[in-house]
Amino acid sequence: MVISEDTRAAIDSECAKYPQKRGGLLPAMHLVQKQLGHIAPETAVELAEIFDIRPVEVMEVLTFYNMFFSAPRGRHNVYVCTNLPCALRGSRTLLAQIESHLGIAAGETTEDGRISLGHEECLGACAYAPMLRVDETYHENLDLEKANQILDGLE
Amino acid sequence: MGLKVPYVTSYLTEHCAEDDYVSLAGYEAKGGYRAAKKALGMAPQEVINLVKESGLQGRGGAGFSTGMKWSFMPQDSDRPKYLVCNADESEPGSFKDRLLLERTPHKMLEGILIAAWATGAEKTFIYVRGEYAFPADVVQRAIDEAYEKGILGPRCMGKSFAHDVVLMRGAGAYICGEETGLLESLEGKKGQPRKKPPFPAQYGAFGMPSTVNNVETFCHVPHIVDQGADWFRGFGTEKSPGTTLFGVSGHVVRPGLYELPLGTPLDEIIFEHAGGIPGGRKVKGVIPGGMSMPVLPAGQLDVPMANEYLRERQSMLGTGGIMVMDETTCMVRASCIITYFFRDESCGQCTQCREGTGWLNKIVNRLERGAGSEKDIDILVDVAGKMEGQTICAFADAAAWPVQGMIRHFRGDFEEHVRQQKCPFSGSFEL
């Protein structure tokens, strides 16, 4: 069993909020990912058992949404918004600079497993561009110096 | 650069710079929940009529009459009825709901409570986009407080009316902003929009009658109930009353939010409020309502920002996200980003959308590289035309319109790429 008792209890209380148990699936996947960092196939099988659905249905949901991962990630997920409002304010230049600072391309993870870097579509910070999302936190109105400071401060 | 609270405020955002406005006590100190108390003393039909009379239009993009939407909910039905608050703000260029979630959560809850009373809904699901972790925390705290103080729960505000509010976080899919995609996601499925009919008012969340409204839409409701339809109609145009939160981004001196009456001219917003273009450069084009809406050229900035005027210019208000592009901007590059976005976010159900978004993106990328031909530009127009109006939801339209707009107004940029066999705009933003 990879999903912990605590996570299972939290999933149960999420499910109770919805008229159908399956309403709790997305919250459950967030909870599982919080515990394990990603949702591996074996984890998806356990989720399927909890929700009494087929494992393939969990995989369909898992692969549909950008925020769920089926493979292990770095300790921190760092994203640069590269959509138009941010791009107009230099976010793609910033991403290229961050790539060379970290020595990895978007879509890759640093060798020490510290950072997985990615670019993301609009995050609702258009007026505060360019910006980074580090895990669940937004960092806005950045330049390269500020961005590097934030990245270097990550454990 | 980039002030979080609006540079210009009106009734919606009046107190949102005040930190304690986020708390129930702070909100009540400024008259919060007065309107809900009033509404719960009215007949539900009266509340619906009032919102109808106010002319409030949904602020999520489609601009449909809110009162009308509420009236579609079945009156005498044994089935439970639900409200859904669409807080899946993901339209590129839009960041207004984020402010309302973070700074005026109780106003949204008050609007929800009034709508629940009017429609007889027993539960509201607030669907917050997954990336909005902080706003979701703020709203959850507000919900908890409202339960503690008996505003929500088995006896809302002491009345024999029960209402529950549940917050769910999405997980990164633009299509979940489409109301039936959202409903699917709420039910723990892929966010693939549903065929309509049946419409949500008959078959919505978990198969029950449901009404889906946007965050900002709910936030207008307490003001309408509190001060009346006539007062509300004092803002904006005859057909598009009220204020809205315009989000200005891109090449302006003061990017940010501006709460202004609907119908405010676009050039007033850009030059008067947002400080114009940095470095004294000229405007080239402006996307007036979030990425799905066709671009307007510099010569059309006099348009009043309301649907009845924007439609004449073959565009729409959308979510009020104004993206300003200055004269250095390569519109083919902008199109690369726009088409990539729609390609990445198509749910993949309908042929035209799944295949069309990818094809548009491939052609535009090739044109930007200098490997395109005149014929490719015509193909873009033709393919966009064949995607339009033929799919389960409006996403394919939203993917087609911006391409059509770009070529309508900036065909020259595309042709120049073909002629020079490279991007001629060396000073443009980097791809």
Add this chain to the structure above:
Amino acid sequence: MPTITVDGVQYEVEEGRTILQALDDLGLLMNGVDVPHYCWHPKLSIDGSCRLCQVEVEGMPKLQIACDTRVSDGMVIHTTTDRVKSAREGVMELLLVNHPLDCPICDQAGECKLQDYAYEYGALQARTVEPRRALKKKVDLGPTIVFDQERCILCRRCTRFCSEIPATGELGIFARGDHSVIETFPGMELDNPYSMNVADICPVGALTTKDFRFKIRVWFLEDVPGICTGCSNGCNIFLGVANNKVQRYVPRRNDSVNDTWICDAGRMSYQEIDSPSRVKASLVRGEDGVLEARPYAAAVEAAAARLRRLVESKGPGVIAGVASAHLTNEDLAVLKRFLEALPTESAGLPVPRGEADALLVKEEKAANAAGARALGFEDAAPLVERIRGGGVDGIVMLGHDLLDPAYLGGIEALQKLDTVIWIDTHQSDLRHVAHVVLPGRHAAEKRGTLTNHAGRVQHLQPAVEPTFEAHAEGETLERIGRALGLTGFGGDPAAGSPTASSRK
């Protein structure tokens, strides 16, 4: 009943149906009124995603998908206007944007709806020069199916089939947009008793059966309508025939019997036709106790001679007839007449049994048990007792189901019999005890009728001709009866009997 007008012709249709369903009910869909479609399938839930079936409905500003638009009284529908044609052309072009150009090596060629519709409704010239999406070309989905992801047009028929028909739901659609792909859960297989139907409903060459792929080009096949004989459901099929060989079975739609499906076991049972275990020669046991090949006519004579001797020594009552639930009603009628003319009352019907399911598969593993019972053949259990008790000296055995554990469970009780005349299509231990062996014909090789579990009588016609001398069982019985001089057995067995089986 609502009346609708389609391309100027009025039709009465059933309330609550969609336009495509109504056209299908009328038998007009793609058969008079052409509304091409991919995702819609008459026996699956409505998906509405391929968007090919758009039609013009008067009073509606946008084109409507015919698969999901309900009919209403007075509805006026146009399926051939320029708008409709242009929309179809658009969908076809977009479906081809990512479709590989590998028709020459694709096994679906010839029965590919993408080929057919591209030809019928598409534009003449391809406008795309972009690279197509590169995906997995040969995914081993399980024991029966191979999947080419690049060819898939994501109509989602297969995923709906698996969730809705066998309800096993092995297939899912992963990712989204133009990255969407059909997959099974990692490490799991598409493996259910109906899995091969996904290849039939796949409109393109994405899903093919391991059994049939690359066997033969479909345009060399002649589709002969027939009945599957795997169980008493009597699923309707087409036998795909080339070079006098059945190359495959595919289901033939019959909404009263099998909808559009067939189980995998039934589908694969075509292999029994051209099987090494067929009884191919007429054999007669010699003085030395060894079976020897003899001409068919000589074997018939030998059978008659043994039976005559027995009748003369002990009377006809010691002879038992064993019916086979695999035979046609016409074969069985001859057997019945044969036993009455001998005369003997000793008869029985062994019925092979197995697992049933809730969908098509029935417990009785023979196609005509109901027909045999209707002709008066009763279960063979009492006959088994009589054989064990020594009340039988000679037996005319059709088939070999009497050896099933539920009946004799082996040949032991038959070893002491004076005469065993065995007529069958496939080998069994009966060869050790039979005195005369006569080859029979498979259902694919003869004309006749079968009565399914529900009493429905369905016709067979010969699809192939045996490569060895074999006659329908009824015909062989006619010949033996004539040799015995039985009353009513005087005519020409081949011409006069309805079991006459030559393929023409």
